[in-house]
Amino acid sequence: MKLELGYIDIKGIRFGTYNAVEDRVLVVNPDTLIEQVLEDPHIKAARFEIASPGEKTRITPVKDVIEPRVKVEGPGGIFPGVISKVDRVGSGKTHVMRGMAVVTAGKIVGFQEGIIDMSGPGADYTPFSKTHNLVLVMEPAEGIHPHEYEKAARLAGLKIAVTVGELARNIAPDETVVYETPTIAETFDAKLRGLPRVGYVMMLQSQGLLHDTYVYGVDAKRTLSTLIRPTELMDGAIVSGNCVSACDKNTTYHHLNNPIIEELLARHGKTLNFVGMIITNETVYLSDKIRSSDWTADMAGFLPFDGAIISQEGFGNPDTDLIMNCTKLEKKGIKTVIVTDEYAGQDGKSQSLADADELANAVVSAGNANETIVLPPMDHIIGTLDYVDTIAGGHDGSLRPDGSIEAEIQVIIGATNELGFNHMSAR
Amino acid sequence: MSKFKVVHYINQFFGQIGSEDMADFPAEKRQGPVGPGIAFQQAFGDKAEITATIISGDSWFNENLETAKALVLEMVREEKPDLFVAGPAFNAGRYGVACGTIADAVQTELGIPAVTGMYEENPGADMFREKVYTIATGDNAAGMRKVVPLMAKLGLKLMTGEAIGASIEDGYLPNGIRKNFFDKERGAARAVNMLMKKLADKPFVTEYPMPSFDRVEPQPAIKDITKAQIAIVTSGGIVPKGNPDRIESSSATKYGAYNIEGVDDLTAETYETAHGGYDPVYANEDADRVVPVDVLRQYEKDGKIGKLHNWFYSTVGNGTSVANSKRFAVDIAEKLVSQGVDAVILTST
Numbered sequence: 204m205k206l207e208l209g210y211i212d213i214k215g216i217r218f219g220t221y222n223a224v225e226d227r228v229l230v231v232n233p234d235t236l237i238e239q240v241l242e243d244p245h246i247k248a249a250r251f252e253i254a255s256p257g258e259k260t261r262i263t264p265v266k267d268v269i270e271p272r273v274k275v276e277g278p279g280g281i282f283p284g285v286i287s288k289v290d291r292v293g294s295g296k297t298h299v300m301r302g303m304a305v306v307t308a309g310k311i312v313g314f315q316e317g318i319i320d321m322s323g324p325g326a327d328y329t330p331f332s333k334t335h336n337l338v339l340v341m342e343p344a345e346g347i348h349p350h351e352y353e354k355a356a357r358l359a360g361l362k363i364a365v366t367v368g369e370l371a372r373n374i375a376p377d378e379t380v381v382y383e384t385p386t387i388a389e390t391f392d393a394k395l396r397g398l399p400r401v402g403y404v405m406m407l408q409s410q411g412l413l414h415d416t417y418v419y420g421v422d423a424k425r426t427l428s429t430l431i432r433p434t435e436l437m438d439g440a441i442v443s444g445n446c447v448s449a450c451d452k453n454t455t456y457h458h459l460n461n462p463i464i465e466e467l468l469a470r471h472g473k474t475l476n477f478v479g480m481i482i483t484n485e486t487v488y489l490s491d492k493i494r495s496s497d498w499t500a501d502m503a504g505f506l507p508f509d510g511a512i513i514s515q516e517g518f519g520n521p522d523t524d525l526i527m528n529c530t531k532l533e534k535k536g537i538k539t540v541i542v543t544d545e546y547a548g549q550d551g552k553s554q555s556l557a558d559a560d561e562l563a564n565a566v567v568s569a570g571n572a573n574e575t576i577v578l579p580p581m582d583h584i585i586g587t588l589d590y591v592d593t594i595a596g597g598h599d600g601s602l603r604p605d606g607s608i609e610a611e612i613q614v615i616i617g618a619t620n621e622l623g624f625n626h627m628s629a630r
Numbered sequence: 631m632s633k634f635k636v637v638h639y640i641n642q643f644f645g646q647i648g649s650e651d652m653a654d655f656p657a658e659k660r661q662g663p664v665g666p667g668i669a670f671q672q673a674f675g676d677k678a679e680i681t682a683t684i685i686s687g688d689s690w691f692n693e694n695l696e697t698a699k700a701l702v703l704e705m706v707r708e709e710k711p712d713l714f715v716a717g718p719a720f721n722a723g724r725y726g727v728a729c730g731t732i733a734d735a736v737q738t739e740l741g742i743p744a745v746t747g748m749y750e751e752n753p754g755a756d757m758f759r760e761k762v763y764t765i766a767t768g769d770n771a772a773g774m775r776k777v778v779p780l781m782a783k784l785g786l787k788l789m790t791g792e793a794i795g796a797s798i799e800d801g802y803l804p805n806g807i808r809k810n811f812f813d814k815e816r817g818a819a820r821a822v823n824m825l826m827k828k829l830a831d832k833p834f835v836t837e838y839p840m841p842s843f844d845r846v847e848p849q850p851a852i853k854d855i856t857k858a859q860i861a862i863v864t865s866g867g868i869v870p871k872g873n874p875d876r877i878e879s880s881s882a883t884k885y886g887a888y889n890i891e892g893v894d895d896l897t898a899e900t901y902e903t904a905h906g907g908y909d910p911v912y913a914n915e916d917a918d919r920v921v922p923v924d925v926l927r928q929y930e931k932d933g934k935i936g937k938l939h940n941w942f943y944s945t946v947g948n949g950t951s952v953a954n955s956k957r958f959a960v961d962i963a964e965k966l967v968s969q970g971v972d973a974v975i976l977t978s979t
Contacts (some may be wrong), residue, residue, distance in 0.1 A: 313906070313908075313909060313910075314879045314880070314906030314907070315906060315907070327812075348911055349909050349910075349911055350909055350911070399826070399829045399830075401822075401825065401829075410908070411908075412908035412909035412912075412979075413908065413909040414908070446909075447907075448880070448907075448949065462816060462817070462818035462819075463818045463821065463822070465818070466818045466819050466821075466822045467822060470822065474826060475822075475826065509829055510825050510828065510829045511825075512821050512822065512825055518949065519907075519947070519948065519949065538825065538828045538829055539825075540821045540822075540824045540825040540828065542817055542818070542821050543838075545808055545838065546881075546949050546951060547808040547951065548951035548953055548954065549881070549951075550807065551807040551808040551809055552806060552807055552808075552953060553951035553952045553953035553954070554841050554951075554952040554953070555808060555838055555841075556838075557952070558843070559840045559841055559842075559843040560840065560843070561840055563840055564836055564840065565824050565825070565828050565834060565836050566836045566837050566838040566839075566840075567817050567820050567821040567824060567837050568817075568837040568838045569817050570810040571808045571809070571810055572949070573881060573949070573951065574809070574810050593879050593906065594879075594906070595879060595880035595881075595906045595907065595948060595949060596880060596881065596949070597879075598878050598881070599876055599878070611881060612810075613880070613881070613949065620817075622817070622818060623816055623817025623818030623819070623820065623821050624816065624817065624818065625816060625817060626812045626813050626814070626815065626816050626817070627810055627811070627812055627813070627817075628796075628810070628811060628812075628813045628817065628820075628837055629796065629808045629809060629810045629811070629837070629838075630796040630797045630798045630804060630808070630809060630811070630837065
């Protein structure tokens with residue numbers, strides 16, 4: 204399967220009376236976009252704000268981050284089964300508005316939404332301090348349940364990203380990259396012989412109760428482990444519905460730009476043979492964990508993989524899924540590297556994972572989420588500081604009288620991303 | 631600004647007293663730098679000065695540990711230094727143990743920061759790396775040129791109060807404290823590189839060595855459940871409405887004990903969850919879903935269990951460190967045992 208991504212480098216965002224991309228600047232009319240958001244009766248009010256790199260701006264509580272894209276050629280549309288109708292995506296041509304994101308924020312859904320600082324020490328920990336952000340701030344209708352609000356907020360962000368992405372349809376890309384994935388038969392081609400057969404096992408957060416991920420619109424906790432083409436993710440086959448801790452939730456932006464996929468495809472045919480990827484869920488019942496990890500290991504052996512990278516989302520309970528996936532592959536003779544993050548306590552002295560096994564001897568760490576940071580006061584707050592003390596990683600008194608915040612880096616969106624999106628690690 | 635003062639500890643060999651035949655040499659203090667101290671002095675530049683060097687025989691120190699330690703400590707105390715440097719000891723076992731012992735004592739008894747250097751397989755490294763910053767060295771003195779600048783740099787940081795980086799940044803042996811740093815490559819690239827090495831049977835270094843994991847053997851089954859006193863302990867965060875103990879929504883530092891004498895049902899008016907890791911609607915509607923008081927009261931009345939314990943214990947298991955969890959568990963278990971509880975139902979979320 205072959206997908207051509209045309210990257211259009213967005214240099215800024217401004218409000219106007221029409222919607223367009225002009226000289227690489229996104230111009231949006233907030234009124235027309237708000238109308239679209241308010242079509243959903245679960246949202247009482249909405250407004251848009253703009254946050255650019257280097258500004259003394261703090262966005263919180265952030266729910267999701269989404270990169271606008273548009274399908275230019277080939278079947279399907281962005282976010283199939285959710286916004287576009289169900290059709291198999293991942294081939295043809297897609298335009299990407301690189302350097303910007305749609306960020307959803309506003310009154311909290313759960314406790315696990317986070318912070319993006321556009322400058323200062325916090326900015327080093329999140330990739331979204333480097334993007335021009337169109338921030339959608341929402342207010343839920345009165346009396347609705349958190350899960351209804353989560354769904355409304357999730358869909359509103361995706362809808363706006365698709366509306367914005369559409370503006371890039373007829374723009375000539377600044378850079379074009381072709382991503383091509385082989386069929387299983389092609390992975391046995393003579394030219395790939397001798398290269399190690401490498402796979403990717405991607406664990407999707409699906410613990411339920413506001414911890415969910417959707418694949419072509421299907422709730423991942425109701426799925427069996429399955430194969431997916433890496434390029435399908437680039438067209439939005441997987442979207443986040445997660446209120447897991449800000450630092451290690453895979454936002455929809457991360458799903459669209461999965462760095463493990465990028466690294467494996469870049470080396471495919473050169474130093475390795477990227478055979479394929481398996482998506483599997485992270486559930487809360489033991490029987491489901493056993494079934495999903497059995498299924499994953501069996502499929503990895505069936506393809507077969509010589510080695511695999513396993514990525515996680517969230518922490519604690521899913522550490523057990525991670526270790527099950529790892530040990531079951533290792534016992535089949537498939538060598539693994541796991542990508543995770545650590546909860547080693549604020550003093551860094553505690554055991555980092557809730558599960559462990561000596562077979563998990565190759566670990567990439569995205570850092571200790573419990574390490575604390577002081578975020579200085581900002582001139583401009585998008586959203587509200589009302590929840591800083593109660594979001595995961597905050598504590599009673601996190602928000603200080605001068606507007607600075609003392610909290611764990613757990614509160615920062617994407618800080619310890621377990622797809623290996625960042626450079627941070629721990630020793 | 632006046633220079634920082636440093637005292638350096640070396641053995642008889644590096645003190646140019648002699649080799650193994652002089653290992654019984656008792657500690658002696660000299661003014662200024664000696665042997666490797668000259669390289670340290672260069673590395674410190676004009677920021678710090680080695681005011682004294684203590685030279686001691688390896689056998690003498692290890693065979694007279696307590697008196698040796700006391701004597702050397704006294705020599706250090708007299709100098710009132712800002713930093714104590716020991717070694718580097720490379721792979722010399724007795725020298726390493728001496729460096730670790732005295733550096734640890736200088737820190738704990740004199741309150742003066744210390745730095746040493748050793749090969750990771752030096753027995754002294756195993757004993758002291760979690761107590762004293764121990765710069766990783768090669769297994770012999772040929773690595774002196776490399777290790778001195780690292781020890782000096784870390785020593786200066788300790789004196790000025792500058793933040794110490796992760797072990798991999800500042801070159802010390804991992805000391806059990808996980809510390810964040812920004813690596814050159816992103817995690818995904820590091821993962822692929824590590825996998826390629828693992829597949830090629832080449833050496834690779836995991837970024838997180840797995841701890842030895844303590845598996846708890848289940849207790850034998852209760853013989854007669856109809857006579858047993860049963861308690862509920864939860865990490866699901868159920869607390870009396872208003873969360874009187876202010877248990878954190880994640881990374882909990884405390885637990886609560888709540889009396890349920892005479893309580894037959896946890897209602898939306900009286901109980902809620904403090905947990906920040908899941909949609910709280912259903913737990914808040916009816917906290918019995920997490921702490922099943924209603925069902926156990928019924929069992930109590932029906933004679934299916936002996937008694938429901940008068941207290942339930944609750945914390946939030948959301949990002950809460952294993953160390954904190956262990957501390958809570960020890961506390962709670964002691965209380966349960968002292969109150970004659972026979973069995974516990976542990977609920978999570």
